[in-house]
Amino acid sequence: MTDASANTATGLYATDAHIRKRNAAEKRFRLYGLAAVCVGILALIVLMTSILGNGVSAFRQTYVTLNIELLEAKLDKNGNRNIDDIKKVSTFGYAPLIQAGVEAAMAENGIEIEGLTGKQAGGIISKEAAAQLRNFVIANPDAIGTTVEFDVLANAQIDGYFKGRVDRADAELLKTVSPVQLDLSDALLEAGVLRTKFNTAFITAPDASDNRPEAAGLGVAILGSFYMMIVVLVLALPIGVAASIYLEEFAPKNRWTDLIEVNISNLAAVPSIVFGILGLAIFINFAGLPQSAPIVGGLVLTLMTLPTIIIATRAALKAVPPSIRDAALGVGASKMQAVFHHVLPLAAPGILTGTIIGLAQALGETAPLLLIGMVAFVREYPAGPPEGFFDPASALPVQVYNWTQRADAALVERASGAIIVLLVFLLIMNVAAIILRRRFERRW
Amino acid sequence: MSFVKLTASTLAIAAVTATAAAARDNVQVAGSSTVxxxxxxxxxxxxxxFDxxxxxxESGGSSAGLKRFCEGVGENTIDVANASRAIKDKEIAACAEAGVTDIIEVRIGYDGIVFASQLQGPEFTAFTPSDIFNALAPKVLVDGQLVDNPHTKWSDFNADLPDAEIMAFIPGTKHGTREVFEEKVVAAGCEATGAMEAMIAGGMSEDDAEDACLAVRNDGRSVDIDGDYTETLARIDANPNxxxxxxxxxxxxxxxxxxxATMSGVVPSTESIASGEYPVSRPLYFYIKKAHIGVIPGLKEYAEFFVSDEIAGPDGPLSAYGLVSDPELAATQAVVADEATMN
Incomplete structure (x- = not known):
């Protein structure tokens, strides 16, 4: 024992048992920390790969270019181009024209498939195509009798075949697609009639029924989410900032303000579904606002976001040094002038950051919207503001929920695609918050 | 001050536009997730x-849809409730209390309820209601004695069934499907196996025995699925048996x-359900508020279009998706055309 201490007798640098224990504890703690970070990163990687793996294919879609003869005998029996008569032909009346178009494309390219019926040939085209044709004919009645080139969607199963979601073994078993249809689409791909391209309709088109999942898009949901964010911004920012300025700069410190403070912190932690229940009771049942409307969604999300904004704003106001206020008051500014001319501009970056983070939180919120009728099948785009705030609309996270609930594999792919779109919006908002903070924040 | 002004004016604008945009021009539907x-x-x-x-x-379930339907008459209430079961007397009374007196009942067709398993799993291809009862009831008849369900494998009570663990995923009690499952399968099996007779013989009243027949075992071999069919599919995917x-x-x-799987030897298909051969099926409905016809544009046209031959008929898109079309569709079309209310 004495020998050992004599050999390493270098004073402070000696590592005795106690110091070794402390060092080991520190090392262990660092390892724990590192492990925690690794678990987090791993979870993120798994999440991102699963979402990207499932969802990236939603941004590409299979289209078929067809030359379709708009037969006068089918579309305008009287031959007088009367728009009311033309409108009487429903989308079901257009299906034979599409089938003829596919058969014409087959004949043109010399494609012959054994055992393929005419109905099956027409079946590789989406049901959306009939609506596309009908809208075109109603807009251009003079085109009846001519042959027009259309870019139409392929059926979801055919699209799935080119994306690897459906294979020949599935086609044998599924009632919605048959192997001969896959042969036909392979031949059409070779002939250049069928191809896969970027799917702009996924961003712009409205939702579609289970009969044509290939046509489903996020248009209405993005617009609905955008409208709700406008409502939240216009209401939550002024109310939140006004409340925090009053509480921070003007309010007396007494039991009441303490109570308010505790309540605001509590409200920030209330489950969001509670705000949905409140919204249903107050905005729809009491105030009589319409169901499924972005205004109601926006109001509910405003209530949810307010505490976040108030807390962030108060923190930003607190961070402004008292010397600024004292200096302003010292040269004769009123209290309000000191706040609005000096404190608020300095706190603005922090307030904006808090607001953007609050908005991002509101953008991803689904639960309160369930109760106010926004989880709905909506195909009409809401009108321009301000009327559009009262029209039915969907929202991005709600659309994700909606699609995952439905049975079709094509919609599951789209749900992942919608998550990617949502993540991109969130990323943009969070990056904006970081940039604002970096550029304008002042430290004392 | 400017903040106060801004807030006040936004609220004012919101209030003004609220009154301006009050007239609703789209039909609102809610209810059953099956429909x-x-x-x-x-x-x-x-x-x-249409123009x-x-x-x-919206979805949310038959009961939730009918509850909202019965909230009253007016633009802030829904026009149509979808339901996977007929409206109950209790609900009609609730409707009447809120002023919804004239209700048009429209039957759109039938839905079959099937038993399915993993494609590569054991050979579950033929069931009878008795098999399901023997597998899932809490008390079954073994050698003439009513005992706690001892079966752990399907082959325990029917040698024709595979030697596989009993594991069933059935719809939760909030689903309309559960009722049909209980009435047409479990109760039928209860009677067929003689368990019901044994219960009555054991001193139970007939009503109590009927209720007892609907119970399912709760030792984990029968799992209630409260979500939708996608969840059931996910559970089947993970569980070969x-x-x-x-x-x-x-x-x-x-x-x-x-x-x-077939039920009592009948393969479920739109044809066998339409003919009534396949026993486990139920009608699907939607309900219209007559007071809203003529007020909400397009409501009657929507209902007429729904039951028209080109939509709900045997060759229409609904049938292609799996609805069993109603052989008496013409009568339903007449109900909608005449706006004939219930009773």
Whole structure:
């Protein structure tokens, strides 16, 4: 024992048992920390790969270019181009024209498939195509009798075949697609009639029924989410900032303000579904606002976001040094002038950051919207503001929920695609918050 | 001050536009998640073919839909409730209390309920109600004695069934499907196996025995699924021995993952359900508020379009999706055309 201490007798640098224990504890703690970070990163990687793996294919879609003869005998029996008569032909009346178009494309390219019926040939085209044709004919009645080139969607199963979601073994078993249809689409791909391209309709088109999942898009949901964010911004920012300025700069410190403070912190932690229940009771049942409307969604999300904004704003106001206020008051500014001319501009970056983070939180919120009728099948785009705030609309996270609930594999792919779109919006908002903070924040 | 002004003026603008935009021009539908895919197919086609806007369709379950339907008359209430069961007297009374007196009942067709399992799983290809009862009831008849269900494998009570663990995923009690499952399968099996007679002989009143017949075992071999069919499918995917209860339409759209079992020897299909041969089926409905016809543009046209031959008929898109079309569709069309209310 004495020998050992004599050999390493270098004073402070000696590592005795106690110091070794402390060092080991520190090392262990660092390892724990590192492990925690690794678990987090791993979870993120798994999440991102699963979402990207499932969802990236939603941004590409299979289209078929067809030359379709708009037969006068089918579309305008009287031959007088009367728009009311033309409108009487429903989308079901257009299906034979599409089938003829596919058969014409087959004949043109010399494609012959054994055992393929005419109905099956027409079946590789989406049901959306009939609506596309009908809208075109109603807009251009003079085109009846001519042959027009259309870019139409392929059926979801055919699209799935080119994306690897459906294979020949599935086609044998599924009632919605048959192997001969896959042969036909392979031949059409070779002939250049069928191809896969970027799917702009996924961003712009409205939702579609289970009969044509290939046509489903996020248009209405993005617009609905955008409208709700406008409502939240216009209401939550002024109310939140006004409340925090009053509480921070003007309010007396007494039991009441303490109570308010505790309540605001509590409200920030209330489950969001509670705000949905409140919204249903107050905005729809009491105030009589319409169901499924972005205004109601926006109001509910405003209530949810307010505490976040108030807390962030108060923190930003607190961070402004008292010397600024004292200096302003010292040269004769009123209290309000000191706040609005000096404190608020300095706190603005922090307030904006808090607001953007609050908005991002509101953008991803689904639960309160369930109760106010926004989880709905909506195909009409809401009108321009301000009327559009009262029209039915969907929202991005709600659309994700909606699609995952439905049975079709094509919609599951789209749900992942919608998550990617949502993540991109969130990323943009969070990056904006970081940039604002970096550029304008002042430290004392 | 400017903040106060801004807030006040936004609120004022919101209030003014609220009154301006009060007139609703789209049909609003809510209710059964079984009817939802059909209703959205019809809504989509309706929006395309008529000058009216596309109706908004929400789901949430038959009971929730009918509850909202019965909240009253007016633009802030829904126009149509979808239901996978007929409206109950209690609900009609609740409706009447809120002023919804004239209700039009429209039967759109039938839905079959099927038993399906993993495509590569054990050979579950033929069931009778007795098999399901023997597998899932808490008390079954063994050698003439009513005992706690001892069966752990299907082959325990029927040598024709595979030697596989009993594991069933059945719809939860909030689903309309559960009622049909209980009435047409479990109760039928209870009677067929003689368990019901044994219960009555054991001193139970007939009503009590009927109720006792509907119970399922709770030792984990029968799992209630409160979500929708996608959840049942996910559970079956993870469990090769699992048997799931699905709607016919769902099965027809997932034939690459599931194989269906016959019930008492009948293969479930739109034909066998329409003819009444396949025993486990139920009618699907939607209910219209008559007071809203003429007020909400397009409401009657939507209902007429829904039951028209080209939509709900045997060759229409609803039938292609899995709805069993109603042989008496013409009568339903007449009900809608005449706006004939219930009673």
């Amino acid at each position: 939802l895919p059909y209703a959205s197919i019809v809504a989509e086609a309706f929006g395309e073919n 009216f806007p596309t109706p908004v369709v 699992g048997i799931g209860v699905f709607g016919l339409a769902f099965y027809e759209n997932n034939t690459d993952k599931l194989k269906v």
